[in-house]
Structure formats: C-alpha cells, structure tokens
Amino acid sequence: MTDHSIAFELLQRLRNRGAQLWEEQGKLNYRAPQGVISADDLHTLRAHKANVLAILAGEQQQTTLIADETARFAPFPLSQVQAAYLVGRNDAFGYGGVACHVYLEVNYPLLQHARVSAIWNELVARHDMLRTVFDRSGSQRVLPDVPELIIDCASSGAEQGEALLDSVKQQMGHRLYQPEQWPLFSLSLSQLPARSVLHLSMDFLIADWASIWLLLGEFEARYQHPDQPLPPLKIQFRDYLLAERGMDESPAAQRDRAWWQQRIPQLPASPQLPLLDTQERQPARFTRRFLQLPEERWAALKQQAAQCGITPTAAVLTAYASVLQRWSASEHFCLNLTVLNRQPLHEQVDRLVGDFTSVSLLEVDQRRPMSWAERASAISQQLYDDLDHRLCSGVEVIRELARAKGRDYALMPYVFTSAIGLVPADAENALQGKLDGRGITQTPQVFIDCQAMDSAAGLQVNWDVRDGVFPSGMIDDLFASFESLLNAMAQEDAIWQQTAQVALPEWQREQRLQVNDTHAPLPEGGLHQPFFAQAHLTRMRWR
CATH class of the missing domain: 1.10.10 (Arc Repressor Mutant, subunit A)
Known part of the structure; x- marks a missing residue:
C-alpha cells in the first residue's frame, strides 16, 4: 500500500x-x-x-453548508443511493420487490421499558430523518410533529425466551415500510430473566450503518447518564445533502467522473456463480450466516495484515473475493462495495442521522497466479484508487455501465460492507449492547451481502443471502471455505507467501477422488477379441 x-x-x-x-x-x-x-x-x-x-x-471545496431553519420542513431531493433503494422496491425489476432494511437484536442488562420509550422519543425529536417520509414525486420531507413512538414490550421465562425472540424476529425481520408513511422504523423490547433484548427494525432510506451505531450510542448515553443532555444539533441531514449536491459540478467531481468514464469500457461483470434457473415470483427472503473470530485471533489477523502492508478490511475483502472466484466461472469481475461517505462539510456531520451511503465498484483480477500477500495488496491498491475518485457515485457508474453494456451486465449482486474500525473497541467508548448475529439485512438486487465489523469481542462477519437464488448447499460450502480461510490467514504465517488458492470443501475433494479413481485390472487378450466373441454368441442361423 x-x-x-x-x-x-x-x-x-x-x-x-x-x-x-x-x-x-x-x-x-x-x-x-x-x-x-x-x-x-x-x-x-x-x-x-x-x-x-x-x-x-x-x-x-467552494461548498458551504448552511443551516436553513426556515426551509427545514420543505421537500428536498433524494441522494442517488436513496433513489436506487426506492427503485429497487419495484418488482418490475429483476430481483427487486424488496426494501433495503436492517433488523438488529441488541442485548443489555435489564432495561426499564418506560425509560427506553422516553429516550427513543427524545431521539425522534432530535434527528429529523427519524421523522422523514418520501413522496411519490421523488422527494423527501421532514414532518414537524409526529405521534408518540410506541415500543412494544413482552416478557418471558427462561424456557420460552428463545421462542419469544424468534416470534419478534419473524414479525420484524423482513418488514416492508411504506415510504410515504411514518415511521420507517420500529422498536420492541423483550424482557428475559437475566437480560433485555432491544429489537430494532429500520429502513436504510433514513439511516446508514454509522447512523444506527450513533443512535445506539446516544440511547446508551442518555440511559446511563440521564442528567447529561446531548449537545444540540446546529444542522440536519437536509442541510448536508443540499450542500453535498453543490459539489457535483466541482472540478474534483468532474475529474472523478472522467476517471470512471475511461474505465467503464474495461470493467468486467459480477462473479458468475451457479444460479437456480427459476422465474417464480415469491416474496424475497434472506438468510444469515454468521461467524466470529475471537479477540486474540482477530488481533493475529490484523498483525498479519499489517506485516503485509494492508488494512484489516483489505484482508477480509480479499478472502471474500477469493472464495467467490473459486465458485465463479470468471476470474475477472466486479464487486459492489458499500462506502460510508460523510464529507467533512461541518463540524457536526458525524453527529447526524441519515443515509450517507455511497457505493463503489471494485475490479478484482485474479487471472494470474499471486501469493495471498500480493493478491491482498493488489485489491487494496485498487480499492484506494477507486475511493480517491469517490465524488463520482457508484450508482452513476452502474447506470453508465448499463447504458453501455446492458442492464444484466450491470447487475452487481455481490456486496461487501465494512464497518471495521467504525465502533471504538476500547472499554470506555465501546457500545454496551451486544450483538449476537441474530439480525438480518435485505437489499434489492443483492444475492450476497458480506458485512464485516469488529468490537472488543473480535471480528464479526455476516453473510445475508437471498433465498431461492443458489443451488441447495452451495452457500454453506462457500461460507465454510470463507471461515476456514480467515482462520488460516490469522494462524498460519506461511500462508501469506503461498500461491492464493481456495481449497475445495472436503466432500467435493473426496467425490473427485472417487470419480477419478479408475484403476482396475486390465483384461487379457486383444481389443478385437471381445467383439468376435459377442458376434459368435449372437450369430444368425440360416435354415
């Protein structure tokens, strides 16, 4: 790097x-x-x-962010990603018909329901995007006042605890909100004998990952220190978005747009994995695979990455790209990266809730043999070259790619989202609530969304996979290979200098050995003799 x-x-x-x-x-x-x-x-x-x-x-830049209190509740335009999310809800598009949505379960020591409700209503009043709705005209607007947010609460004994959590997840896990109706999020509280579980369902139209961590952090701060109010906000997401749009025609944005335009003719399609050939229209459902590297192993992987001159994110991304390539018909492809992209236009930008997400296409070329260290370094360098031209949105790049090569070619359904380093891992600043992998995300036109984040507990990785897309058992094989590769990268010093090659699952290796095991005794005699023997047995008799 x-x-x-x-x-x-x-x-x-x-x-x-x-x-x-x-x-x-x-x-x-x-x-x-x-x-x-x-x-x-x-x-x-x-x-x-x-x-x-x-x-x-x-x-x-020449961009100025101005807090416009007089127009605070006036309609304002969508970001490019918000517009893409809304289009993706339409089932007229392939693999659409689904909202971009997240469901989380956060475990706490026992919480008081009344205090939880009061604090979240305070946050609704604080952050305009928690009171935002979307009009059919293609704009969004903040509601000045909304009814009280009702947070359901249910209790259960130890034996029925898992059943209660499963029931709430079934209700909230794939919720589809109506964009023109408030609210576009909901919460519920489950009271178990030794803990409370806060269930959060949110449409990504109004908040990205960083915003969700911010909300959880502010909730915890107000719950633990009720006598310490949060500092007032001088700006809101509307102010930021309008200022950011002013950068679209800046010299830097024009430079980035020209850089991507030159690359579009050479950009490859997404990985060509085996897919089910089905035209059935059914409600989109996603299933999660989850892994965790404990703190010591995650520290070892970060150290190995540092010795190779790459970031921890690049190491995990390399493992993901390599596993996809092992099952792909192509070794040269693009991945769809979610980028948390807050431009430093104001001192309080990091305190805002909103969808600051951008996307970036990452070209991955694994056609020539390389060591794991070389492959990770190449992916890392391409990633930072791309991000250095991030003022041209990936949504715009995909649109131009579809115009040049067709909509099917431009479908980029393999996503990587990194929140590594986003949440402080030290005990003083870390979130007190614990995630256990029971959540789920869903995104239109996405087959696999690999999400990586770390905390004081180590590395957590989710694969949220769209049901009904892949042959039975295939994703389990991919995910097992991915987990095995991450562990090897953490624990085996020598692997980084070995040729990058993802091992096949054990059952596939055994099956191939059996199919290719053709050793048998050779028959005696010439090749022609069995033919004449058969002819003799079936000879015609003339009368």
Whole structure:
C-alpha cells in the first residue's frame, strides 16, 4: 500500500469514529471524543503528516453548508443511493420487490421499558430523518410533529425466551415500510430473566450503518447518564445533502467522473456463480450466516495484515473475493462495495442521522497466479484508487455501465460492507449492547451481502443471502471455505507467501477422488477379441 493510501484509510477510519481533522495554515488539527484516536493512530498521523495534509487540502471545496431553519420542513431531493433503494422496491425489476432494511437484536442488562420509550422519543425529536417520509414525486420531507413512538414490550421465562425472540424476529425481520408513511422504523423490547433484548427494525432510506451505531450510542448515553443532555444539533441531514449536491459540478467531481468514464469500457461483470434457473415470483427472503473470530485471533489477523502492508478490511475483502472466484466461472469481475461517505462539510456531520451511503465498484483480477500477500495488496491498491475518485457515485457508474453494456451486465449482486474500525473497541467508548448475529439485512438486487465489523469481542462477519437464488448447499460450502480461510490467514504465517488458492470443501475433494479413481485390472487378450466373441454368441442361423 502506498503512503497516500495509508493516509487516506486512516482519515476514513478516524472520521467514521467521529473524529474531525482539518488543515489550517499548513498545520494538522484534529478534534475527537476521548479514546477515539489511539497512540498508534497518532504515530501514523505524524509519520504520514504530509500525505494527510495533501488529502485535506484537496478536499477543501467552494461548498458551504448552511443551516436553513426556515426551509427545514420543505421537500428536498433524494441522494442517488436513496433513489436506487426506492427503485429497487419495484418488482418490475429483476430481483427487486424488496426494501433495503436492517433488523438488529441488541442485548443489555435489564432495561426499564418506560425509560427506553422516553429516550427513543427524545431521539425522534432530535434527528429529523427519524421523522422523514418520501413522496411519490421523488422527494423527501421532514414532518414537524409526529405521534408518540410506541415500543412494544413482552416478557418471558427462561424456557420460552428463545421462542419469544424468534416470534419478534419473524414479525420484524423482513418488514416492508411504506415510504410515504411514518415511521420507517420500529422498536420492541423483550424482557428475559437475566437480560433485555432491544429489537430494532429500520429502513436504510433514513439511516446508514454509522447512523444506527450513533443512535445506539446516544440511547446508551442518555440511559446511563440521564442528567447529561446531548449537545444540540446546529444542522440536519437536509442541510448536508443540499450542500453535498453543490459539489457535483466541482472540478474534483468532474475529474472523478472522467476517471470512471475511461474505465467503464474495461470493467468486467459480477462473479458468475451457479444460479437456480427459476422465474417464480415469491416474496424475497434472506438468510444469515454468521461467524466470529475471537479477540486474540482477530488481533493475529490484523498483525498479519499489517506485516503485509494492508488494512484489516483489505484482508477480509480479499478472502471474500477469493472464495467467490473459486465458485465463479470468471476470474475477472466486479464487486459492489458499500462506502460510508460523510464529507467533512461541518463540524457536526458525524453527529447526524441519515443515509450517507455511497457505493463503489471494485475490479478484482485474479487471472494470474499471486501469493495471498500480493493478491491482498493488489485489491487494496485498487480499492484506494477507486475511493480517491469517490465524488463520482457508484450508482452513476452502474447506470453508465448499463447504458453501455446492458442492464444484466450491470447487475452487481455481490456486496461487501465494512464497518471495521467504525465502533471504538476500547472499554470506555465501546457500545454496551451486544450483538449476537441474530439480525438480518435485505437489499434489492443483492444475492450476497458480506458485512464485516469488529468490537472488543473480535471480528464479526455476516453473510445475508437471498433465498431461492443458489443451488441447495452451495452457500454453506462457500461460507465454510470463507471461515476456514480467515482462520488460516490469522494462524498460519506461511500462508501469506503461498500461491492464493481456495481449497475445495472436503466432500467435493473426496467425490473427485472417487470419480477419478479408475484403476482396475486390465483384461487379457486383444481389443478385437471381445467383439468376435459377442458376434459368435449372437450369430444368425440360416435354415
């Protein structure tokens, strides 16, 4: 990875945690909550100060973010990703007919229902996007007032606890909200003998992953410290989005658009995995596969990645891309990356709830043999080249790709989402609520969404897979190979210098050995003799 790439990745990671960095008279300045910037981060910032300052200087645009309180409740346009989410709800498009939605279960010590309800209603009043609806005209607007948010609460004994959780998940896990009706999210509380489970269902139209972690963090802060109010917000998502749209025709955006236009003719299609040939229309359902690398093993994987000069995200992404390639008919393809892309237009941008998501197409070329370290480095370098031109949205790139090569070619259903480093892992700043992998996400025109995040407990990875797309058992094989590869990357020093090759599942290796085991005794005599013997047995008799 180049020095520029290291500086860029560090900036993105610190901003996602809530840090603010800016250049002023040639000096690097930063502001961050306590514990967000570690000693290692400061060391890296000093070592790459020149590159960090160059990136910050290049980001300074003629864009001004203004809080427009008088137009706060006036309609405003959608982001490109929000518009794509709305189009994806239409089942007239292939693999559409589904909302972009997340369902989470967060485990806490016993919570008081009344306090939970009061705090979440406070958050609804604080964040405009929690009161936003979407009009058929293709705009969104904030409602000045909404009814009280009702949070259901149910209790259960130890024996019926899992049944209660399953019942709530069945009701909330694939919820389809009407965009023009408030609310576009819901919560429920399950009271078990030794813990409380907060169920959260949310349409990604109004909040991205970083916003969800922000909401959970603010909920916990208000619950644990009821006498400490949250600092008032000076801006809202509407202000940010309108300012960001002003960057579309900036010189930097035009440069990025030209860079992607030059690449479109050479961009490959998505991985060509075996798919079921079915035209049946049925409600879209997704199923989750979940793995966790414990803290010690995750630390080992991060250390191995650092020794190879790549980030932890690049290591996990390399494993995902390589497993897909093992089952794909092509070794040269594009993946669809979800990017948490908050432009530093105001000191409070990191405190806003909204959909700041962008997407980026990542070209993966595995046609020539490379070691795992070389492959990860190549993927990492391509990733940061792409993100360095992120002012041209991936939605726009996919649209141009569809225009040039057709809609089927431009379908990019294999997604990678990294929240690694997004949630502080230190005990003081980490979220107190615990996730256990029981959640689910769903996205239109997506077959597999690989989501990676880390915490004090280690690395957690979800694969949310659309049902009815792949042959039976195939995803289990892919996911087992993915988990095995991550563990090998963490525990085996030598693997990084070995030729990158994903091992087949054991049952497939055994089956191939059996099919190719053709050893048998050779018959005696010439090849012609059995023919004449058969002719003799069936000879015609003339009368």
